[in-house]
Structures are given as structure tokens and as C-alpha cells.
Amino acid sequence: MDCQKFDQVVMDALYEELDELTYAALRRHVESCARCGEAWNGLRATREVAMLPLEEPSPGLEDRILAAVTDAQRTTPWHRKALRALAWAGSHAMRPQLAMAALFFLVIGSSLLLLRAKPGTVGITPVRVTERGVPAPDEGDLQAPAQAPPPPIAAAPMAAAAADVAEGAKKSKDDAADKGAAKETEGAGKALAEARATRDGSGCDASLRLYDDIGARYPGTPQAADAMWEAAQCQRSLGNTDRARELYSALKQSDGYKARAEEALQESETANQTNNAGGGLVANRAAAPAPAPPPAATSTVAAAGKPAGKPAPATPTAEEEAQRAKAAPGGGPGRNVNAAPKRAAEQHPAPANAAY
């Protein structure tokens, strides 16, 4: 230890605030250093001698202090009480358990917020894809086209009634739908007329595609039902009983044709059974005159179709037969025997239909 170090630690040594090792070094230094030894001895003597005498306060001081303290506690100002409560709350808030709990809720809460407000997702609705593969922008827009088709059903026979049925809240939308329905009805009518013209001109076979087209383009319209009925008649006249029955079944869904379709179905059914009972040859023979009666009895349109329609059945029937023969597992004439009565049965109900 040198004199500079002695000056730094001499007070600590004097008041017993120095560690033993440094104190021992100081003692060695003061023994060897005259200047520091003198200073040390002088200070130590002063500290020992110059002990400040303590005066006793008056005996009543303690009681006065305690009385004053009691008084002060009773009349603690409200702001001091508030501060004390705050300090108490603060001291509790800083406890580890509460701090951990607070941190836990903070983390969970903030992560929930982040989950909800993930960047790039706000304000973007999920893309909906329809059957056609065209993205539908909104659910509301999705409903609009869905609502549009129903009016056309009622539009043709009773457009006014359809307008009444339409809800007032979506009047403008419905107006637009009505206009669309009117257009559709018009188009369906035109298409139907065209199909009829084709049937009259080129025969049932050529018109079938047009009838199908009407059904596909204007589904649900009365024209479509008309087209379907006429197509069914055509199919029957062509000998495609299965297809005709399919169409009748479908027509059962349409109000205007329900009864007629059911009747036609039943007739075809009974005819089928009769033919089955009749035997192949009879049925085969009956197949020839069968196509004749329907045009004779049917309406003018049907009658007009007869001359053109008559040669047509021959070819498709032959083709059909060939196809069936090919498709049949046996492939032999025995199979054809079975196929023949069926065809006869298909064609047979025609007169019954003509009565209608």
C-alpha cells in the first residue's frame, strides 16, 4: 500500500468499514511510513476522544411523538391514502406470479388480435366458384341469377301474376328479371316455332335436336315443356319408346303436361305389356301399320308432319335394330325377336295418344 491508497481507505479503516486484508496492509504501511503513521495516529486518537456527547431529550418526548403519530394516522390526507393504496397495488403488481399472469394474458391476447387481423385478409371475401367455373364475386350476386329463373315459369301464361308474386323489396331486380323473362319467352317461342317448322319441313328426326335445344336453353319455360312434349311425340313416332318415356317422365314435373304425360306413360306401359304377351311376329307385323294412325288423328301440325315423317322412321329403326343387335351379348336373331315386340309396343300407343 502506498500513501495515496492510504488516503483513500483511511476513513473506512477508522470506522471499521474496511476488509481485513486491506486493513492489515494499512497497518503495515503506517508502521513503515512516517507521514501516514502520524496521520493515522492523530485521526484515530481524535475519533476516540472526540466522541460527541449525546444529550437526552426531555422525558415526555416519546409520548408526544407517539401521540403525534397516532393523530397523524387518524387524519391521513385522502391523497396520501390513495398514494398508499397505489403503492400497495404496485408492490403486488410487481410480484412474479402476477407479472407472469399479466404477461400470459398479454401474449395470448395480442396473438388473438394478430390472428384476426392477418395482413392481406382484411376486406377480401373468399372466391366462390360456380359449376360453370366462373368466379362469383359475392353471395348477393350469387342469389340474383338464382332468383331470376323462377319468374319465367310464371311469366308466359300470366306475366302480371308473376309481377304480383315478386317481392316488393327487390322490385328493381325483379323488373330486370321480368324483362329477361319476357325476352326468354320470346326467344323460346321463336325457337319452338322454328323447331315445329323443321319438323313439318324435314321431319321429326331433324327437329329433335331443336326441341332438345329449347329444353336446354329455356329450361322451365312453357315453351320448353311444349318442346319436350312434341319431342316425346316425335320420339314415339320414330319408335324410340325409351326416349319418349324419359321425356314423359320429365314432363310429369311440368304443371301443364303432368296429366297428359302420366296418361301417355301409362299407355305406353300397357302397350308394352300387350305386345310382350302378343309374340314377336305379331308385334313385328303390327309395327308397320302402327305409325299410320297417329298422324291421321292428331292435330294439324301432326298431320302435316306425316308425309315427311313417314319415310324417316324406316331408316332409324333399322339402324337402331342393328345397334341393338350389336350391343346384345348374344348377338343372334333370337335377340332380335325380343327386340321387335318392344319396338311394336313403343309405336303402338300412338293411336291412344291421338285421342287426346
Next chain:
Amino acid sequence: MASISREEVTDEVLMMRFQGGDRAAFAGLVRRHKTNVYNFILRQVRAPQIAEDLVQDVFVKIVQNAADFKHEARFSTWAYAIARNVCIDHLRKAALRRHPSLDQATSTSSGEEGPTLAERTADAHPTASVERVAIGAELGHRITHAVERLPAEQREVFLLREIGHVPFKDIAEITGVPENTVKSRMRYALERLQEALAEYEDYARALR
């Protein structure tokens, strides 16, 4: 015997008990510290009556600020910080009221003969300095006088260390000056006292 068992309980434990509502614990703290706090204040204000009032203020403040006391701190350090502030407030107010300065007696008096106001008031208590029986009453008066004449910052450090038994580190904290400065002030104070007591050294040595 009872006093010994009470001494075993530290100030901090008593303070904790008081914070828990134990008023007896606070009475113990008052009993333990009132004399030293009184002397700490008395050597600065030099008026026993004022000193007693200020001691009362100090303990009231201790109660009012009990919630602020942190148990990692020493109670005496905290209490003397409050006492120091009470003293400073009083001296500032006294100076503003243009009361006759307590230091004026020595500064205006020629030499050491003129007794200070403190000395005059201290004389009213003939029972003073009974603990240090080894040192005569005369020496006691000389020491007190010398301490009262110390520069305020040196006297403050001296009183905190000698009466309050506050470590130098804590004195630095209370007074807001570096620890080395505190030690320097303490050394200057002791050297001044040494000078003042030079003529009594032989007397004191004889007493030892």
C-alpha cells in the same frame, strides 16, 4: 434482560411489524432512535425545543411514508434521510423568516470565547453528556462546540456517521455526493476537531 431481547430484533424487522399494523413495534423504534435523532437535529438547529419538535415531525413522516420503506434498505439510513430533510426545511424557513442566524454568534464573536446560542441553550440542560463519563464535562462542551462550528457539509457528514452510524456509502446516497467526497469531508471534520481539541489532548490522554 428485556432490553437485550428487544435489541436482537433489527430495525427493519420492527418496521415490517409496524407496516403490518403493530404499533408496539413502532414504539420500539421511537425508543431506540429518538435520542440519536434528537442529537443529530440538535447539533444542527442548536435549540432543544425546536429539535424536539423536529424529532416529532421526523417520526410522523416516518409513519406517513412507511409504505415507501423498502426492506432491502437500512432503516437508520432511511430515517436519517428524513431527519436531514426535516432539518434542511427548518433551516431554510428560519433563514427566510430572518431569524437571528445561529451561526452569527460565532462569526460575529471575536475568538472562541463568545458562547453560541446553542451553548447558551445547552446550558439549560445540565444533565447533558452523561454517557461518556470518562471524558469530562469540559471536554464534552469543547467537542460539541467544535462540531457546531464545522462547515455545514462537514458537520452533516460527521453527525450522520458519528450519531446516525450511517455508512459512508449511504451518506453519499443521502447527501447526493460521491462517496470519496463524503470521506474527504469526514477527514476534514476530524482534522478540525483534532486541532480544536489539541490543547485537551493531554487531558484526554490522562483520562485514558
